[in-house]
Amino acid sequence: MRFLTAGESHGPQLTAIIEGLPSQLPLGKDDIDPWLRKRQGGYGRGRRMVIETDEAQILSGVRAGRTTGAPVTLVIANKDHRNWTEIMSPEPGNEPRKKALTDARPGHADLAGGIKYRHKDLRDVLERASARETAARVAVGSIALKLLSELGVQGANHVVSLGGIEAQSTFDWNALEAIEDSDLRTADADAAARMRERIDQAKKDGDTLGGILEVRFRGLPVGLGSHVHSDRKLDGRIAGAVMSVQAMKGVEIGHAFEQARTPGSRVHDAVYYQGGTYARESNRAGGLEAGMTNGEELIVRVAMKPIATLMTPLPTVNVVTHEASDAARERSDTTAVPAAGIVLQTVVGWVLADAMLEKFGGDTLGELQERLKAAQQYARDY
Numbered sequence: 001m002r003f004l005t006a007g008e009s010h011g012p013q014l015t016a017i018i019e020g021l022p023s024q025l026p027l028g029k030d031d032i033d034p035w036l037r038k039r040q041g042g043y044g045r046g047r048r049m050v051i052e053t054d055e056a057q058i059l060s061g062v063r064a065g066r067t068t069g070a071p072v073t074l075v076i077a078n079k080d081h082r083n084w085t086e087i088m089s090p091e092p093g094n095e096p097r098k099k100a101l102t103d104a105r106p107g108h109a110d111l112a113g114g115i116k117y118r119h120k121d122l123r124d125v126l127e128r129a130s131a132r133e134t135a136a137r138v139a140v141g142s143i144a145l146k147l148l149s150e151l152g153v154q155g156a157n158h159v160v161s162l163g164g165i166e167a168q169s170t171f172d173w174n175a176l177e178a179i180e181d182s183d184l185r186t187a188d189a190d191a192a193a194r195m196r197e198r199i200d201q202a203k204k205d206g207d208t209l210g211g212i213l214e215v216r217f218r219g220l221p222v223g224l225g226s227h228v229h230s231d232r233k234l235d236g237r238i239a240g241a242v243m244s245v246q247a248m249k250g251v252e253i254g255h256a257f258e259q260a261r262t263p264g265s266r267v268h269d270a271v272y273y274q275g276g277t278y279a280r281e282s283n284r285a286g287g288l289e290a291g292m293t294n295g296e297e298l299i300v301r302v303a304m305k306p307i308a309t310l311m312t313p314l315p316t317v318n319v320v321t322h323e324a325s326d327a328a329r330e331r332s333d334t335t336a337v338p339a340a341g342i343v344l345q346t347v348v349g350w351v352l353a354d355a356m357l358e359k360f361g362g363d364t365l366g367e368l369q370e371r372l373k374a375a376q377q378y379a380r381d382y
């Protein structure tokens with residue numbers, strides 16, 4: 001499967017085209033829109049999220065509630081565009097532009113992108129760098145999650161820490177409802193209260209916060225990905241997808257950074273033969289060995305940096321005058337860590353759905369399901 005997204009943060013819409021989905025997958029707006037809504041949420045988001053009510057329009061590849069096998073086109077409107085029509089117009093004659101941004105924000109795409117693409121109005125960079133684009137990726141990934149659910153795979157995400165405040169680190173699938181209900185995506189209500197205070201304080205100070213997120217998937221078969229070549233290794237593909245999300249700066253499978261300080265005898269998961277099949281008492285590998293799923297739960301942990309746009313700005317340089325200035329203050333989130341969990345779950349879901357199709361093939365959902373079932377039986381009997 002492959003996909004492309006297009007669209008600027010304040011342009012008329014975001015567009016995504018997905019190619020390679022099997023036919024006969026039950027699919028409708030109801031499978032996509034709840035993910036878009038969840039991505040908009042979370043404590044610490046800015047005013048833009050009050051303006052938008054993201055929903056997907058399905059413009060191709062689906063008829064009567066099922067995929068046909070043809071490319072699927074998705075469109076998400078930017079409601080805020082109505083306030084930006086002149087500034088975002090593709091027509092010439094709009095210079096000097098209103099809302100030109102020339103005080104490059106440290107930590108954002110502004111300076112490197114301005115030099116690379118030779119723009120002095122850094123808006124020409126930030127419009128596409130903006131995490132508004134993640135709405136399109138979430139819409140795409142939500143279809144991957146739908147496919148995975150038809151294959152018996154379930155995903156989850158939660159906030160492990162935010163602004164240095166740790167939530168209870170042991171994840172429990174039974175706590176999913178509490179996580180979904182929480183505006184901080186944690187079942188730890190006490191930590192959530194302290195996180196809220198920390199966010200309120202950061203907002204008052206004109207500061208921003210990052211955090212650590214965890215994504216999990218259970219029900220995966222053995223053998224997605226491969227050990228045989230670098231670009232087929234699933235750990236690398238997951239890390240690539242996750243690191244391509246705006247503001248993600250670190251990734252680990254399981255608790256890799258902690259394990260790097262621990263002897264192997266206390267890290268690797270001993271194998272047993274129990275009840276006619278293979279079993280492990282621990283899953284410290286986080287579900288991946290040698291670039292392949294090993295049948296255990298997949299655990300991916302990701303570090304998100306604090307938001308780059310500060311209301312108490314850092315020193316920078318004006319790219320037109322070259323004079324010292326304060327970094328531009330754009331309307332912005334104080335933190336987007338809870339929202340990012342949704343983005344991360346959907347982008348990892350995409351990689352997993354793609355790997356499923358690669359291993360089991362099939363033009364239709366039914367063929368995919370049959371082949372998966374046969375492989376699972378083989379793994380049990382092996």
Ligand SMILES: Cc1cc2nc3c(=O)[nH]c(=O)nc-3n(C[C@H](O)[C@H](O)[C@H](O)COP(=O)(O)O)c2cc1C
Nearest residue numbers: 108109129130131246247307308309332333336339
């Ligand atoms: C859901 C989400 C919301 C974000 N909101 C903002 C924001 O309001 N302001 C901002 O400066 N950065 C925000 N970011 C991060 C920037 O888009 C990102 O830092 C920037 O594009 C530079 O890319 P890099 O951090 O990956 O290097 C957000 C990221 C995510 C995932």
Ligand SMILES: C=C(O[C@@H]1CC(C(=O)O)=C[C@@H](OP(=O)(O)O)[C@H]1O)C(=O)O
Nearest residue numbers: 046048129130131132135330331332333
């Ligand atoms: C629009 C979204 O996030 C935006 C991501 C973002 C950035 O710099 O990444 C900056 C802000 O944009 P604006 O200035 O329009 O408020 C966020 O609101 C979104 O998540 O849908």
